[in-house]
Amino acid sequence: MASDRRRRTITRCAAAGVVLIVFLVGSAPARAAAAWWSPVALRGVAVARVSAIGDTITVRTGSGEMLRSTDAGRTFATAPSDAALPPSGVVTVGTQRWEIDPGGKVVHVANVTQGTSGVVDPGSPDLGPGAGLIASPAALPGVVVAVSTNGTVWRRGQDGDWKQALLLLPASLVQGVPRITAVTAFTEPLSDAIYLGTDGYAVLISTDGGDDWIRAGAGLPDSVSSLSADSARHALYAGTADGLWEHVLQSLPAPPSYQDAALVWRWLGIGAITLVASAAALLGLTRLVPRRLSG
C-alpha cells in the first residue's frame, strides 16, 4: 500500500519535472555569434600587404606579385602595372594628418586643406629612423598610436600626452618577441578601435585609445603581415601567412541582458534548480553521513 503510494508520488514528481524541463528548454532559443574573422580569398598564399577601399582590394603577395580585386575579394587578377599601395608612416583623418618623419618623430599637420605646415608633436617619442607604423581613429580625435622600430607601441592621449602603451613579450624562451607588422584604425568615425597586427600574436585591439588591449585574433592565423581598415565596407582586412581575411565591424562579445518576463522566468528556473539541488544534497547527506565521527 505504502509502496504504491510512493510509486505514484515518484511518477507524479517525474512527470512534473519533465514538464518543467520541456517548458524551460522551449523558452531558450539557441543563438550563434558571428565569426570574428572569416577568410576572404587567397588561402594558402602569403599576403604581405593589403589595401582596401570599397570593393577594390589590392594585395602584394609574399612573392612580390601585385593582385587586385574589384568585387570585394571574390576574385583576384594581376593588378595594373601602375597599381600602388598607400605609403606607410602617414595617416590622414579629416583635415588632420599625422606622419612619422625620417628621424622617427611624429609630425602633426593641423589642416591639410589649408596647406598648414607640419610640426613635430610636443612630447613625441623617438620612434627610430625608418619607423612607419601609425594610426589615428577618427572616432577619438587627437588619439594616435605609433610603433617604434624596437617594437614598443606608443599612444598619444587626447590630452596630447605620449605614453608607452604595449610591450610584446617573447612567444617562448626560444622564439623571441614577435614583430609588430601593422597598426590601423577607421578614418571615418565608425569605431573607437585601434588594431595592431603581429607576426605571431595575430591581432590585438584597443577600444580606449591604446590604454587597454585585448587579443582579437580568434580564428585568424597567428602570422599577420598587414591590416587595412575600409570605412566604406565597415570592414578590416588582414593579410596573413594563409591568405586574406576579413572582420566586419561588430560589438565586442558580451553576455546578453534580459528584460522583464524573460529575466523573471530564467531566474525562476535557476532558483528552482538551486533549491532542488540543495534539497537533494541535504537528503543525501542525512542518508549517507553517519550520526557521529567514528574512530
Next chain:
Amino acid sequence: MATEARRARLERYRASRWWPAAATLVIAELGLGAALLVPITFSDPNGVDPYLARLSVASVLIAMPSLFVRRLEPARPILLALAAVAATYTLLSAGPQILFDLLGPRSGSFDAQVFWASVAQAAGTLLIALAAWRLVTPEGRPSLRMRRLGIGGLAAGVLGSAALIGLGLALPAGVLGRVALQPVALGRDFPFLGPANALQAFSQEVQFRGLLLGALERTMSPRWANVSQAAVFGLAHLAISYGGPEAPFVPITFLVGLGFGWLVRRTNSLWPAVIIHAVADIALQFGIVQGLYGL
C-alpha cells in the same frame, strides 16, 4: 543477495573514519555542481546570474542545516569550507556593482570597487573560518596554519614565485595569453588591483588549504586530503570558466592546488602558498592580455 552484499559494503565504508568527510565532499559538490551547471541547459546563467548567486545560495542552504541538525555535525567543517568558497566569491564578483548601487559615483573607480570587494571577500572568509573554529568540535576542527612563517617558509614562497613566473615565461605565450605588458594600464590599475589580487589569493588559500584541507586531513590520509582539496580547487574554477575557451584551466588549477597543498603541509604554514598565489594572481592580472571571450 547482491543487495545485501552491497549494503554490508556500504556499512563497512560508513564505519571508516574518512567516510563522513568523503561523502560530504562528494554529495555537496554534486549539489553545487547541479546548481551551477544544470541552468545552462535551459537558460543563460552568464547573462542572468553573472555573480553565481545560485552557487552561493546553494552552498549556504546546504551548510546552514549542519549548524542545527545534530546528524549533520560531522559534515559541518567541510560544508562551512565550501560555503566560504562559494558565498565569498559572489561577494567578490558582485561587490563592485553593489558598491556602485549603494554609493553611486562616491564608490570610486572600478579598480577601487574591486579592491573593496576583495577586502569584503577576505573578511567574509575570515568570519567563516572563525565560525568553523568556534562551531566545530575539537577533533574535527580544521588546522588553518596561519600562526607561523619561518625563514624556510619565506624562502619557499619566494623561490616558488620565481619558479612559477619562470614556468609562465617558458610556456608558449599563446597558451597562457601572456602576449604583452600594458604599461599605461599597469600604472593605472596596480595601486588598487595589486593589493586586491593579494587579498583574493589570501582568501582562497584560507578557504582551500586552510579550511578545506585542514578539515579533510582530520579524517583522511594526508595524500587523499590533498588530492580532495585540489579537486575541489580545480572544480571551483569551473565556476568561472565553464563553457569558455579556457576550460583547460581546470586541470591546471587542480595541479596548482596539489602543489599548494603539498607546500602548506610541508612547511606547516599557509603563508608560502599565499605568497606564491598572490604573485601568480598579480602576474595573471598584469601579464595576460585578455581574449575576446575572456581569459
